[in-house]
Every structure is written in structure tokens, then in C-alpha cells.
Amino acid sequence: MSLWRTLRVALAALARNMTRSLLTVLGVIIGVAAVIAMVSIGEGAKARVAATFASMGTNMLTISSGSSQSGGARGGAGSQPTLTWDDLAALRVEVPGVVGASPQLRTNGQLVSETGNWQTSVNGVSTEWFAIRSWTIAQGRTFTESDDAAGRTVVVLGRTVIDNLFGAGVDAVGRTLRINSIPFRVVGVLESKGSSAFGTDNDDTAVIPATTFVRRITGGLQKYVAGSIVVQTADGATTRVKDGIAALLRRRHRLRDDADDDFSVRDLSEIAEAQAASAETITSLLAGVALVSLLVGGIGIMNIMLVSVTERTREIGLRMAVGAKPWHILSQFLVEAMVLSLAGGLLGVAAGIGAARYMAASFGFPLLVRPDIVVLAVAVSAVVGVVFGLYPAQKASRLAPITALRWE
Amino acid sequence: MEESRPVLMEVTRLWKTYGAGDARVHALRDVSLAIRGGEFVAVMGPSGSGKSTLMNILGCLDRPTRGSHRLLGAEVSELSASRLAEVRNRTIGFVFQAYNLLPRTSALANVQLPLLYAGAPRRELRRRAAAALARVGLQARAQHLPSELSGGQQQRVAIARAIVNRPRVILADEPTGNLDTRTSIEILKLFQELGAAGITIVYVTHEPDVARYASRIVVVRDGEIAEDRPQAPAVARPSLEPAS
Structure with missing residues (x-):
């Protein structure tokens, strides 16, 4: 019997048992779609957590000065300036794995434009700061190293400040404003x-060169950095760089071995690692849920295949009585199971990706479909469908035809 | 004249045993029987006598526990399942009490079934199945589903399926068991016509009324052949309108 004819016989048998066929396909669809959708959502959630932390600057170290101590009362971190501009210059060149370093000086300032005024945080930083804190420029440019070296009065503004000083959507590049009366x-x-993450507005900020900040805004403290230093580290080098900086600063500050750090x-x-680990846990959890749904789907497929076995055993008996060889029976049932699994698998992949897309859109996740999970889900469903579609047929085809014909 | 025809099928010292040990039951005990080409045989006996078991072995649907079964001069009791399927496909046509048509499948497709496994070319399938349906008077019902046909019509579809691959013999197990008297006579008339056309027919029945139409009666009792005699067959005359 030709392959073509086997296919026709199998398709005719599927059409004859349309309800059973559709239920089987539905079982495969649900099994496959659930797995794909679940794992995609997990991946999307993980990716969003990773993106959130990347925007905060994951490969970032913050160095603060030590605390002051007077009469037993200790001030907060940074209350006693200990970090010097020379420390900053030294760690840039002496600690391997440091990609960039920037002072981070901060004060509140009153900003005044022709059309409005607004109080915001004014930050004095170096040009490297933008990369360290993962800021990108929407319009215009950052200030340059020569702006910083020369102490030019240039400013980069956050969106909220623009909106309040110049009006929403105004192109403010090239405009002039005053910070503490300085243009x-x-x-x-x-x-x-x-x-x-803490509910404050990241866009409510103004950024100026550190040199300008020291010379024009706050003044004083020529030797010390009146704020913190932020350092960008090479990927995976964060711990090593952290130790390197601590050793360097202890040496430069001439601390004795038994003295505490003054920074x-x-x-x-x-935090990022903890978040990534929890995202990994979410993915594992979802994969577990997905495997359970695959199992449930598989059992559904198995049941529907096995339940029809009585009717099908008589059909097998009749086919054998009129001349079907055991091989004919097996190939017919194999083709039937493969057609059902294939149809269910393809529809399941489509439904799974559709569901993942819908949920990604409504949760604001990126759509991440893992091809290995798609293959796994389809393969498991196909194997279950074929095994439990073929097993009863294989058993029935070994019976004497009269036994199969009289099966009850 | 009958003796001059070649033996079509023959069983010799046939045993069929079910179960094992104390629960052993002998369905057939040392049965020997020869059927010649063109015979029209009724196998009779009470239920449980072993007549159906004998038919199933003659039809290669079941295997004997012991003994010889020859078909067209060749021993078949030792053939593989695949070879037996070929033998059934080419040589034997079956008619069952419950018709055993594929549900939700047209009469024409049901009749085509043996041809599918015979590897007949696609064009032949339709032509020969249609011819077989016409032979049983159902050409107008080719596209009907079994559920749309009466019991007698379903049994005639089954007979068309049995003759479609031009078998040497038709084996029928209680072919009229589910039918009323008038329809039964129509089926028996059809058998007589097929017999007249040269097909050997063996049918099982427990009703003497039905056995009247055969030219030879074999009575099975307790797994043994109790009686084997020729008879003048009654002529089946369906009472009123022609079969449709």
C-alpha cells in the first residue's frame, strides 16, 4: 500500500471521528501553548528586571567619604570629607578594571529662565558620569572634557526641568538660564x-561640569571631593575592583592595619545579582508550571487516544478481516497520530506565541520566545501522541482478527 | 457431479482449545470437513456448539490449536499474519451478523475497503465498488451512510464488500440473524444467485428455515460434526416487490 494511500486512509479515519480528532488536537494545542506562553512570560519578566537594573548602572560602585565623629555622635556617610581629587585621579589609573570614574557633587539650586523658575538638584560631574549612570542624550550633547577643564557654564537638563522652565516639548538646547544667579x-x-524604584523623579535634575560646580556654585574645599565618587567597572570585575579601590584608598589615606576604613x-x-537570581527562580517556577501543563496536556492526549480503543479495536479487526496486514494497521495509526500531533503542535506554537505576545504587551514585557522550549513542547506532545496513538493499535494488530472484531 | 469438483477448503483432525488446565474447553474436537468449489453449505448447530469457531478457522480469522487447514490445496495454518491477510483479501469474502460496516462512511467507501488493501489502482476502486453495489441492487445508495440504510440494505452493502475483490468463497456468520423473515429471504436469494454464478458459499445459522436454502447441511454439536448431508435446496422467492 502506497504512502499516499495510507495517508488517505488515515485522513478518512480522522474525518470519520472528527470529535475525537479535534479533542486530541485541542489537548496538544493546550499543552504546547501553555508551555511556550509560560516560559516566554518568565523570560520577559527576567529581561525587564535586567533592563531596570542596567538603567540604574549595574556595574557601578559608589565611594563615599567617612563619617565625622564629635563627642561620640557620629555623622552620616560623607559628613567628614576624606576623598581627595588626587584619590579620584589615582583610582582612575591605578586600579585595573575601572572603566570610568566621576565625582558626584550635589546641591539644590534655584533655576531661573525667562519663562519660569524651578528648584532642583544640581549635580557636578565629569563627562564619564553619563556613561556610568547609563544616561543617554535626547537632544544636543553632553558637555565635553574641555568644558569641564575650563569650568564653562554649560548645563544638561532632565526632561522635568525643561518642562517647568521652558514649557512641555520646547527645544531648550541653546537657551540660557540662571543657576543661583549665574547664567x-x-x-x-x-x-x-x-x-x-523609590518613587523619585529621575528626570528632575540638572547636570553641570564638576569644575564649574566647585568654582561657581559651592566654592571652597579645594583638596577634597565634597560628595561621592561613582566608578564604572568592567563586566564581572565589580568585586575585584571594589577590593582594589579599598586597598588603594587605605594606602593613600595611610590607615593603620587595625584602623577602620574612612570611606x-x-x-x-x-542587588542586581539578587534580582537576577530571583528572576531565574521565576523562570524555573514558570518552567515547572509549564511542565505540569505539558504533563496534563499529555495525559489528556493519552486518554483520548486510549478511550477510543474499543471502537478502534473493532475497526482494526474488520480491516484485518478484509485483508489489512498488521503493517497496514500500524502505518495508518502512525500517520493518524502524526497528523494530529503536527496539527496540534503547529496550532499550539501559534497559540502560545500569540498568548505570550498578548501578555507581553499587557505587562509591558519584551516578547521573548525560547526556540528550545518550543521544540521541547512540540516534541513531548508529539511523542505522547504517537506513543499512545500507536500502542493500542500495535496491541490490536497482534490479535487474531476474530478477537479484535469481537472486542468489547 | 459434486464429487468431480476440486476441494476448495479442507480441515483435517482439527482441534480448537480455549483456556488451560482444568478450565480447558474444547470448542472443536477432531473435526474433519472438506468443501468443494461451488458448494452452498449451511452449518447448523445450537449456540456454543463450535460452528462459529469452525467458520472463523475456515476463514483464517482464527488459528486452530491442532490439525491441518488447507485452502486451495495449500496448508495455511502455519502462515504469518501478513500472509493470512493476503489470503483473506484474495480468496475469502466475509459477511457478519452485525454487518460490521465502518460508521460515518459511505456505502461506496465501505465496499472499496478490500480493494484498498489489494492495492487496486485508484480508478479501479470506484468502478469495481460501484459494480459490486449494483450487483446487490444498491447502486442508488452508493453515497448513503450506514445509519441512513435499513438493516437489509446494510447487509447487502456488506455482501457487496465481500464480493468486490472476486473471492472464491463467501463465509457468512448468521447473516440473517438481525433481519426479519422477508429481508432474510432476500439475502438468501442473493446468496443463491451468487452461488449460481460460481461462488462457493458457507453460512452459519441456527434456524432450520434459513438452512433450507442450502444444498448441503453440516450440523455441529459439542465441537463435533454430528451430521453432514446433501439436500435439495428450497428456492428463495421474495414475496412482493423487488429489492431496492
Whole structure:
């Protein structure tokens, strides 16, 4: 019997048992779609957590000065300035794995334009700061190293500041404003970052060169960095760089071995790692849920295949009585199971990706479909369908035809 | 004249045993029987006598526990399942009490079934199946489903399926068991016509009325042949309108 004829016989048998065929296909669809959708959502959630942390600057260390101590009362971190501009210059060149370092000086300032005024945080930083904190420029440019070296009065503004000083949607590049009565020229606008994890507005900020900040805004403290230092580290080098900086600073500050650090080095990667680990847990959890749904789907397929066995055993008996060889029976049932699995598998992949796309859109996740999971889901369903479609047929084809014909 | 025809099928010292040990039951005990080409045989006996078992072995649907079964001069009791399927396909046509048509499948497609496994070319399938349906008077019902046909019509579809691959013999197990008297006579008339056309027919029945139409009666009792005699067959005359 030709392959073509086997296919026709199998398709005719499927059409004859349309309800059973559709239920089987439905079982495969649900099994496959559930797995694909579940794992995609997990991957999307993980990716969004990773993106959130990348926007906060994952490979970032923050170095703060030590605390002051007077009469037993200790001030907060940074209350006693210990970090010097020379420390900053030294760690840039002496600690391997440091990609960039920037002072981070901060004060509140009153900004005044022709059309409005607004109080915001004014940050004095080096040009490297933008990369360290993962800020990108929406319009204009960042200030340059020569702006910083020369202490030019240029400013890069966050979106919220623009909106309040110049009006929403206004192109402020090239405009002039005053910070504490000193005129500054707007050279760039930061890409909006929205709200931070703590609910503060990331876009409510003004950024000027550190040199300008020291000379024009706050004054004084020539030797010390009146704020913190942020350091960008090479990928995976965060811990090593952290230790290197601590050793360097202890040496430069001439601390004795039994003395406490007069500075602190903190990293975000600890949080980032914890978040990545929890995202991994979410993915495992979802994969577990998906495997259960695959199992349930598989059992559904198995049941529907096995339940029809009585009717099908008589059909097999009749086919054998009129001349079907055991091989004919097996190939017919194999083709039937393959057609059902294939149809269910393809529809399941489509439904799974569709569901993942819908949920990704409604949760604001990126759509991430893992091809290996798609293959796994389809393969498991196909194997279950073929095994439990073929097994009863194989058993029936070994019976004497009269036994199969009289099966009850 | 009958003796001059060649033996078509023959069983010799045939045993069929079910179960094992104390629960052993002998359905057939040392049965020997020869059927010649063109015979029209009724196998009779009470239920449980072993007549159906004998028919199933004659039809290669079941295997004997012991003994010889020859078909067209060749021993078949030792053939593989695949070879037996070929033998059934080419040599034997079956008619069952419950018709055993594929449900939700047209009469024409049901009749085509043996041809599918015979490897007949596609064009032949339709032509020969249509011819077989015409032979049983159902050409107008070719596209009907079994559920749309009466019992007698379904049994005639089954007979068309049995003759479509031009078998040497038709084996029928209680072919009229589910039918009323008038329809039964129509089926028996059809058998007589097929017999007249040269096909050997063996049918099982427990009703003497039905056995009247055969030219030879074999009575099976307790797994043994109790009686084997020729008879003048009654002529089946369906009472009123022609079969349709």
C-alpha cells in the first residue's frame, strides 16, 4: 500500500471521528501553548528586571567619604570629607578594571529662565558620569572634557526641568538660564528615565561640569571631593575592583592595619545579582508550571487516544478481516497520530506565541520566545501522541482478527 | 457431479482449545470437513456448539490449536499474519451478523475497503465498488451512510464488500440473524444467485428455515460434526416487490 494511500486512509479515519480528532488536537494545542506562553512570560519578566537594573548602572560602585565623629555622635556617610581629587585621579589609573570614574557633587539650586523658575538638584560631574549612570542624550550633547577643564557654564537638563522652565516639548538646547544667579547655557537634554524604584523623579535634575560646580556654585574645599565618587567597572570585575579601590584608598589615606576604613565602597551589583537570581527562580517556577501543563496536556492526549480503543479495536479487526496486514494497521495509526500531533503542535506554537505576545504587551514585557522550549513542547506532545496513538493499535494488530472484531 | 469438483477448503483432525488446565474447553474436537468449489453449505448447530469457531478457522480469522487447514490445496495454518491477510483479501469474502460496516462512511467507501488493501489502482476502486453495489441492487445508495440504510440494505452493502475483490468463497456468520423473515429471504436469494454464478458459499445459522436454502447441511454439536448431508435446496422467492 502506497504512502499516499495510507495517508488517505488515515485522513478518512480522522474525518470519520472528527470529535475525537479535534479533542486530541485541542489537548496538544493546550499543552504546547501553555508551555511556550509560560516560559516566554518568565523570560520577559527576567529581561525587564535586567533592563531596570542596567538603567540604574549595574556595574557601578559608589565611594563615599567617612563619617565625622564629635563627642561620640557620629555623622552620616560623607559628613567628614576624606576623598581627595588626587584619590579620584589615582583610582582612575591605578586600579585595573575601572572603566570610568566621576565625582558626584550635589546641591539644590534655584533655576531661573525667562519663562519660569524651578528648584532642583544640581549635580557636578565629569563627562564619564553619563556613561556610568547609563544616561543617554535626547537632544544636543553632553558637555565635553574641555568644558569641564575650563569650568564653562554649560548645563544638561532632565526632561522635568525643561518642562517647568521652558514649557512641555520646547527645544531648550541653546537657551540660557540662571543657576543661583549665574547664567548657564543649555547644551543637552537627557533621555527621560521616568520614576526611580523609590518613587523619585529621575528626570528632575540638572547636570553641570564638576569644575564649574566647585568654582561657581559651592566654592571652597579645594583638596577634597565634597560628595561621592561613582566608578564604572568592567563586566564581572565589580568585586575585584571594589577590593582594589579599598586597598588603594587605605594606602593613600595611610590607615593603620587595625584602623577602620574612612570611606565606604558600595555596589549595586549585589542587588542586581539578587534580582537576577530571583528572576531565574521565576523562570524555573514558570518552567515547572509549564511542565505540569505539558504533563496534563499529555495525559489528556493519552486518554483520548486510549478511550477510543474499543471502537478502534473493532475497526482494526474488520480491516484485518478484509485483508489489512498488521503493517497496514500500524502505518495508518502512525500517520493518524502524526497528523494530529503536527496539527496540534503547529496550532499550539501559534497559540502560545500569540498568548505570550498578548501578555507581553499587557505587562509591558519584551516578547521573548525560547526556540528550545518550543521544540521541547512540540516534541513531548508529539511523542505522547504517537506513543499512545500507536500502542493500542500495535496491541490490536497482534490479535487474531476474530478477537479484535469481537472486542468489547 | 459434486464429487468431480476440486476441494476448495479442507480441515483435517482439527482441534480448537480455549483456556488451560482444568478450565480447558474444547470448542472443536477432531473435526474433519472438506468443501468443494461451488458448494452452498449451511452449518447448523445450537449456540456454543463450535460452528462459529469452525467458520472463523475456515476463514483464517482464527488459528486452530491442532490439525491441518488447507485452502486451495495449500496448508495455511502455519502462515504469518501478513500472509493470512493476503489470503483473506484474495480468496475469502466475509459477511457478519452485525454487518460490521465502518460508521460515518459511505456505502461506496465501505465496499472499496478490500480493494484498498489489494492495492487496486485508484480508478479501479470506484468502478469495481460501484459494480459490486449494483450487483446487490444498491447502486442508488452508493453515497448513503450506514445509519441512513435499513438493516437489509446494510447487509447487502456488506455482501457487496465481500464480493468486490472476486473471492472464491463467501463465509457468512448468521447473516440473517438481525433481519426479519422477508429481508432474510432476500439475502438468501442473493446468496443463491451468487452461488449460481460460481461462488462457493458457507453460512452459519441456527434456524432450520434459513438452512433450507442450502444444498448441503453440516450440523455441529459439542465441537463435533454430528451430521453432514446433501439436500435439495428450497428456492428463495421474495414475496412482493423487488429489492431496492
